[in-house]
Amino acid sequence: xxxxxxxxxxxxxxxxxxxxxxxxxxxxxxxxxxxxxxxxxxxxxxxxxxxxxxxxxxxxxxxxxxxxxxxxxxxxxxxxxxxxxxxxxxxxxxxxxxxxxxxxxxxxxxxxxxxxx
Amino acid sequence: xxxxxxxxxxxxxxxxxxxxxxxxxxxxxxxxxxxxxxxxxxxxxxxxxxxxxxxxxxxxxxxxxxxxxxxxxxxxxxxxxxxxxxxxxxxxxxxxxxxxxxxxxxxxxxxxxx
Numbered sequence: 137x138x139x140x141x142x143x144x145x146x147x148x149x150x151x152x153x154x155x156x157x158x159x160x161x162x163x164x165x166x167x168x169x170x171x172x173x174x175x176x177x178x179x180x181x182x183x184x185x186x187x188x189x190x191x192x193x194x195x196x197x198x199x200x201x202x203x204x205x206x207x208x209x210x211x212x213x214x215x216x217x218x219x220x221x222x223x224x225x226x227x228x229x230x231x232x233x234x235x236x237x238x239x240x241x242x243x244x245x246x247x248x249x250x251x252x253x
Numbered sequence: 254x255x256x257x258x259x260x261x262x263x264x265x266x267x268x269x270x271x272x273x274x275x276x277x278x279x280x281x282x283x284x285x286x287x288x289x290x291x292x293x294x295x296x297x298x299x300x301x302x303x304x305x306x307x308x309x310x311x312x313x314x315x316x317x318x319x320x321x322x323x324x325x326x327x328x329x330x331x332x333x334x335x336x337x338x339x340x341x342x343x344x345x346x347x348x349x350x351x352x353x354x355x356x357x358x359x360x361x362x363x364x365x366x367x
Binding site (some may be wrong): 181228 | 255259262285287289294295296297298302304324343347351354356357358360
């Protein structure tokens with residue numbers, strides 16, 4: 137089974153702190169994603185990566201950055217946390233088919249509930 | 254760009270009754286469509302997906318969905334729900350060509366009443 141793990145289930149930080157959220161997948165997937173989930177807003181894509189050292193902005197990248205130095209690991213960084221970044225953060229991964237068509241099924245981690253005070 | 258609309262934020266239904274969760278999408282190109290489920294305190298997992306072929310798609314746990322291109326809909330159905338189906342359900346869409354990001358709907362909370 138595909139396994140996507142996230143470094144913390146719950147995290148409490150103070151305004152202005154630098155925050156690192158780590159995501160690791162064990163299925164050699166090329167694609168990795170970071171979403172935030174807020175009540176009534178569903179999932180919104182922050183950043184995604186389709187290869188090592190590659191990254192693309194999603195719908196709401198402001199205030200976030202990402203790092204992908206190894207294929208299995210995708211990190212989300214809040215350079216200076218703010219209260220409006222209090223949210224549930226979900227990481228996901230997916231594979232690319234051999235024909236080069238990016239695949240369809242995303243596998244999600246359990247989420248990190250971040251509270252910024 | 255594409256968008257997804259889930260009109261119902263919450264759907265209460267009695268156990269063993271049928272249920273339909275509605276999903277409409279908008280896109281200028283052909284699409285792939287998905288339904289994901291999120292159980293309490295867990296991440297999302299795929300229920301079913303439509304890529305091509307038969308418009309009636311069967312998924313896990315007895316769920317099915319029908320792709321209707323003319324009505325741009327992909328409604329999720331189950332003929333008889335169980336308490337364990339209580340969860341939040343997300344419809345999602347992405348363009349079928351090349352690499353494009355997936356757009357999720359705002360979710361529908363299904364509450365199964367004993």
